[in-house]
Amino acid sequence: MSATLTPEQIKTNLLSGLTVALALVPEAIAFAFVAGVHPLVGLYAAFMMGLVTALIGGRPGMISGATGALAVVMVALVATHGVEYLFATVVLMGVLQIAFGLMKFGKFIRMVPHPVMLGFVNGLAIVIFLAQFGHFKVADAEGALRWMQGEALYTMGALIVLTMVIIYLMPRLTRAVPASLAGIAVVSLVVIFGGIDTRTVGDLASIEGGLPSFHLPMVPLNWETLSVILPYSAILAAIGLIESLLTLNLIDEITDTRGRPNRECVGQGVANVITGFFGGMGGCAMIGQSMINIDNGARSRLSGIAAALFLLSFILFASPLIEQIPLAALIALMFVVAEKTFEWASLRVLRKVPRHDAFVIVAVTVVTVFTDLAIAVLFGVVISALVFAWQHAKQIRADVGTEEHGWKIYDLHGSLFFASTQNFHGLFSPRTDPQDVVVDFRHARVVDHSGLEAIDSLAERYRAQGKRLHLRHLSPDCRDLLGRARDMVEVNLMEDPHYHLADNRLG
Numbered sequence: 001m002s003a004t005l006t007p008e009q010i011k012t013n014l015l016s017g018l019t020v021a022l023a024l025v026p027e028a029i030a031f032a033f034v035a036g037v038h039p040l041v042g043l044y045a046a047f048m049m050g051l052v053t054a055l056i057g058g059r060p061g062m063i064s065g066a067t068g069a070l071a072v073v074m075v076a077l078v079a080t081h082g083v084e085y086l087f088a089t090v091v092l093m094g095v096l097q098i099a100f101g102l103m104k105f106g107k108f109i110r111m112v113p114h115p116v117m118l119g120f121v122n123g124l125a126i127v128i129f130l131a132q133f134g135h136f137k138v139a140d141a142e143g144a145l146r147w148m149q150g151e152a153l154y155t156m157g158a159l160i161v162l163t164m165v166i167i168y169l170m171p172r173l174t175r176a177v178p179a180s181l182a183g184i185a186v187v188s189l190v191v192i193f194g195g196i197d198t199r200t201v202g203d204l205a206s207i208e209g210g211l212p213s214f215h216l217p218m219v220p221l222n223w224e225t226l227s228v229i230l231p232y233s234a235i236l237a238a239i240g241l242i243e244s245l246l247t248l249n250l251i252d253e254i255t256d257t258r259g260r261p262n263r264e265c266v267g268q269g270v271a272n273v274i275t276g277f278f279g280g281m282g283g284c285a286m287i288g289q290s291m292i293n294i295d296n297g298a299r300s301r302l303s304g305i306a307a308a309l310f311l312l313s314f315i316l317f318a319s320p321l322i323e324q325i326p327l328a329a330l331i332a333l334m335f336v337v338a339e340k341t342f343e344w345a346s347l348r349v350l351r352k353v354p355r356h357d358a359f360v361i362v363a364v365t366v367v368t369v370f371t372d373l374a375i376a377v378l379f380g381v382v383i384s385a386l387v388f389a390w391q392h393a394k395q396i397r398a399d400v401g402t403e404e405h406g407w408k409i410y411d412l413h414g415s416l417f418f419a420s421t422q423n424f425h426g427l428f429s430p431r432t433d434p435q436d437v438v439v440d441f442r443h444a445r446v447v448d449h450s451g452l453e454a455i456d457s458l459a460e461r462y463r464a465q466g467k468r469l470h471l472r473h474l475s476p477d478c479r480d481l482l483g484r485a486r487d488m489v490e491v492n493l494m495e496d497p498h499y500h501l502a503d504n505r506l507g
Contacts, residue, residue, distance in 0.1 A: 004300075005300060005302065009299075009300065010302065012178075012296065012297045012298055013298045013299075013300050013302040013303040013306060014302070014303075014306050015177060015178050015181055015296070016178055016181075016292070016293050016296035016297065016298035016303045016306075016307075017293075017298070017302070017303045017304070017305070017306025017307040017309075017310055018181060018306065018307075018310050019178050019180050019181040019184070019292060019293075019296060019333075020063055020289050020292055020293050020303070020304075020307040021306075021307045021308075021310035021311040021314065022181075022184055022310075022322070022325065022330065023180075023288070023289055023292055023330060023333055023334070024046045024050070024063075024065055024286075024289060024307065024311055025043070025201055025207060025311070025314065025322060025325075025330075026135075026201060026204060026327065026330050027046075027065070027066070027286070027288070027289070028042035028043045028045065028046040028065060028066045029042055029043070029201075029204045029205050029207070030042075030068075030131070030134065030204070031066045031067060031068050031070075031071040031281075032066065032071075032281065033205075034068060034071040034072060034075060035070075035071040035074040035075050035078055035086070035281055036074075036075050036078040036079055037074075037078060037083050037086065037281055038083075039204070039205040039206075039207065040207075040209045040279075040315070041083070041279060041280060041281045042066040042280075042281055043066075043207060043209070043311065043315055044209075044212045044275070044278060044279055044280040044281075045065065045066040045275050045280030045281045045282055045283050046065035046066050046283065046308075046311055047212070047280075047308050047311045047312045047315070048212065048271060048274055048275045048278060048280050048308075049064040049065050049066070049271045049272070049275055049280070049282070049283040049284075050063060050064055050065050050304055050307055050308035050311065051271075051304075051305060051308035051309070052267065052270055052271035052274055052275075053264075053267045053268060053271050053285075053304065054301050054303075054304025054305045054307075054308060055267075055301065055305065056263075056266070056267045056270060057263065057264050057267030057268065057271075057304075058106075058248065058259050058260030058261060058262065058263030058264030058265075058266075058267060059247075059248045059251060059252075059259035059260070059264055059285075060299060060300050060301045060304070061251060061255070061290070061293055061294055061298055061299045061300065061301075061303060061304070062244075062247060062248060062251055062259075062264075062285050062290045062293075062304070063285070063286050063289040063290045063292075063293050063303075063304055063307060064244070064268065064271065064283055064284060064285045064286060064304075065283050065286050065289065066280075066281055066282070066283040067240075067243065067283050067284050067285075067286055068127070068131065069239050069240075069243055069284070069372070069373045069374075070236055070239060070240060070281075070282060070283060070284060071281070072372075073232065073235055073236055073239065074086055074089075074232070074236070074281060074282075077089060077228075077229075077232050081228060084217050084218045084219050085217070085219055085225075085228060085229060086281060087215070087217040087276045087277075087279065087280075088217035088219045088225065088229050088276065089229040089232045089233050089236065089276075089282075090233075090236070090272050090273075090275055090276035090280070090281065090282035091217065091272070091273050091276035091277060092229055092230065092233035092276075093232075093233040093234075093236045093237045093240065093269075093272050093276075093282060094237075094268075094269040094270065094271070094272030094273035094274075094275075094276060094282070095233075095269065095273060096233055096234060096237040096269070097237050097240065097241055097265055097266070097268050097269030097272060098265070098266050098269030098270060098273070099269075100237070100241060100265045100269070101262045101263065101264070101265025101266035101267075101268075101269060102262075102266065104262050105262070105265070106241075106245060106260075106261030106262035106263075106264060106265040107261055107262065109242075109245035109246065109248075109249060109261050110249075110261075111381070112246065112249070112377065112380075112381060113360070113380070113381065113384040115353075115357045115358075115360040115361045115364070115380065115384065116360060116364050116377060116380035116381055116384060117246065117249060117250070118343050118346045118361045118364075118365075119360060119361045119362070119363065119364025119365045119367075119368065119376065119380055120246050120364060120368060120373070120376065120377060120380075121250060121287075121341060121342070121343050122342055122343055122346060122361070122365040122368075123364060123365040123366070123367070123368025123369050123373075123376060124287050124288075124341065124368060124373070125338045125339075125341040125342035125343075126338070126342070126365065126368075126369050127368065127369055128287075128288045128334055128337060128338040128341065129334075129335065129338035129339075130369070131334075132331045132334050132335060132338075135199065135327050135331055136148050136153070136156065138152070138199070152197075152198070152199075155196060155197070155198050155328075156198055156199065156327075156328050156331075157328075159187055159190075159191065159196075159198060159326055159328035159329065159332070160328045160329075160331055160332040160335065161332075162186075162187055162190075162332075163183040163184070163186075163187045163328065163329045163332030163333065164183070164332045164335060164336060166179065166182055166183035166186055166187070167179045167180050167182075167183040167332070167333065167336050168336070170182050170183070175297075178296040178297075180292060180295075180296065180333050180336070181296075183329060183332065183333065184325065184329045184330065184333065187326060187328065187329040187332075188324065188325050188326060188329060191324075191326045192324055196326075198326050198327070198328060199326065199327045199328070200323060200324055200325060200326050200327060201322055201323045201324070201325050201327060201330070202323030202324065203327070204327075206319065206323065207314060207315055207319045207322060207323065208315065208319035208320075209315045209316070209319075210315075210316065211312075211316070212278040212279055212280065213278065213279070214277055214278060215277065215278065215279050216277070217276065217277075235374075236282065237269075238374055239284070239372070239373060239374045240268060240272070240282070240283070240284035241265055241268065241284070242373060242374050242377050243284050243285055243287070243373055244264060244265075244268050244284045244285035245261050245264065245265070246377065247285040247286075247287045247290055248261060248264055248285065250287070251290060251294055254294055255294065255299060257299075264285075268284060268285075271283075287341060288334060288337045288338075288341070289307075291337050291340060291341050292333070292337055293307070295337075295340060346361055350362075356383070356384075356387040359383070360380050360383050360384055360387075363379065363380065363383065364376045364377065364379065364380040367379055367380075389417075389418075389419040390419060392414075392415060392417075392419065392420070393417070393419035393420035393423060394420075394423065395413075395414045395415075395420075396412070396413070396414030396415065396416065396420045396423050396424055396427075396444070397412075397413050397414060397427070398410040398411060398412050398413065398427045398439075399411040399413070403438070406434060406436070407434065407436040407437065407438055407470070408433050408434050408436070408437050408438065409437075409438045409440060410427060410428065410437070410438065410439045410440065411440045411442070411443065412427075412439060412440060412441055412443065412444035413443045413444055414444055414445075415444065415445050415446075415447050416444060416445070416446045416447060416451035416454060416455075417446075417447035417448045417450060417451050418448055418450035418451075420451075421450050421451065421453070421454040424451075424454050424458075425454065425457070425458065428458060428461070430461045430462050430464070430465045430467065431465060433462075433465075433467065434467075435467050435468060436467070436468050436470065437462060437467060437468070437469050437470065438469075438470040438471075438472060439455075439458070439469065439470070439471050439472070440472045440473055441471065441472065441473045441474050441478075441497075442472070442473040442497070445497075446474070446475070446478045449481075452478065452481055452482055452483075455471065455478075455482060455485050456482060456483050456484045456485045458485070459471075459484055459485035459488055460484060468488075469485070469488045470488060470490055471485060471488050471489045471490065472489075472490045472492070473492070473497060474489055474497075475497050475498055476498065479491065
């Protein structure tokens with residue numbers, strides 16, 4: 001790997017990996033708490049997911065680890081069946097993701113419309129921002145979480161501001177060291193040597209541990225177990241791949257390069273299988289940490305590998321040091337990530353783009369914040385598809401003329417499918433048309449079964465008036481699948497178009 005990188009690029013990727021590793025620690029611990037498992041289960045997941053996907057994934061520079069989108073699904077399983085069922089679920093989740101990638105389904109992420117991408121990015125930026133406020137709560141004497149007050153709050157706020165100032169201003173002075181790493185280091189030194197009393201990583205949980213060890217999930221190998229874990233595995237696999245592939249798309253746009261979505265699906269799957277067998281909670285791509293990495297200028301697999309190995313070294317050797325890092329520095333870093341991730345330009349274009357696109361951007365953002373990423377993306381894609389169908393349906397039209405012998409010709413333009421059938425019927429006037437009428441499909445295309453039924457229905461309308469309908473330039477598929485109107489088709493093998501019609505009668 002180093003043979004293809006310059007010394008400067010190696011330094012950039014290693015330092016970025018160190019910064020990402022520091023940012024992974026509180027996130028992994030927090031998501032482990034959300035899922036109801038031990039912090040080391042989250043930290044091991046961050047290490048193994050990050051290492052495996054960096055080695056074999058389809059997007060160099062993208063960071064994977066334990067994520068909140070998956071943790072909120074896992075908590076119900078852990079609460080009802082225990083952590084061993086979670087490990088089995090993660091293994092099966094990985095198998096499903098591998099199958100998805102091997103079947104080359106990853107390419108379909110390219111079908112996600114740009115407004116959905118904007119909503120996804122903005123929604124996750126808001127989620128990252130809001131998630132940091134959980135660190136402003138502390139347990140009281142009774143164990144209940146309450147908001148910080150007084151000196152503790154002011155100290156935390158001052159350290160956050162100091163870190164953000166360093167991160168924003170340092171690039172104007174030097175880029176020798178990532179600004180985010182410098183901000184964390186400077187504020188940590190100020191807190192440690194200044195004896196400032198503030199919350200640190202160690203206040204969340206101890207990160208000390210050993211190497212993850214191979215562990216077969218202790219669950220019964222029967223159909224009952226499968227019936228428990230399969231629904232969770234399918235949901236987790238879908239959410240993980242959606243978040244990973246959308247993050248891959250985002251990095252593609254930022255870096256003007258092209259990732260490999262099918263390879264990323266396989267990489268995510270292999271990583272989750274390994275994680276499940278080594279006591280981790282599974283995961284997927286992390287947009288926040290990926291943005292830190294890309295913003296630092298890291299573009300190679302080395303940065304992801306370095307981040308994973310640095311994280312493991314924290315667990316094995318450097319836990320006392322890492323636990324002294326003030327949470328304020330890491331919160332500030334994630335605030336900056338949220339600000340840079342949010343597509344501020346999308347606010348300016350809301351009034352310029354079509355109203356349905358503006359609605360999709362806002363709706364996907366809101367649904368991402370308040371419900372679930374997979375639901376938000378699915379909602380956005382469905383709305384975009386329905387709007388496209390509606391707009392496309394209105395484009396069907398007919399140029400009307402008359403042949404030399406008095407036949408009326410409808411020269412059809414557009415696509416005939418489920419959404420355009422009503423407009424299609426409105427183009428014709430069987431009562432007032434002459435005895436012979438021609439519908440020419442040379443410039444039109446029949447898309448689905450609803451289009452075929454519309455043609456058959458039109459034929460019946462003309463038959464009821466005692467008139468003859470002639471259908472020209474239909475594809476062989478359409479001719480074969482027509483029912484009542486088949487005898488009205490005029491066949492011209494030299495001029496008839498050839499295309500495949502999607503219809504359930506084809507098997």
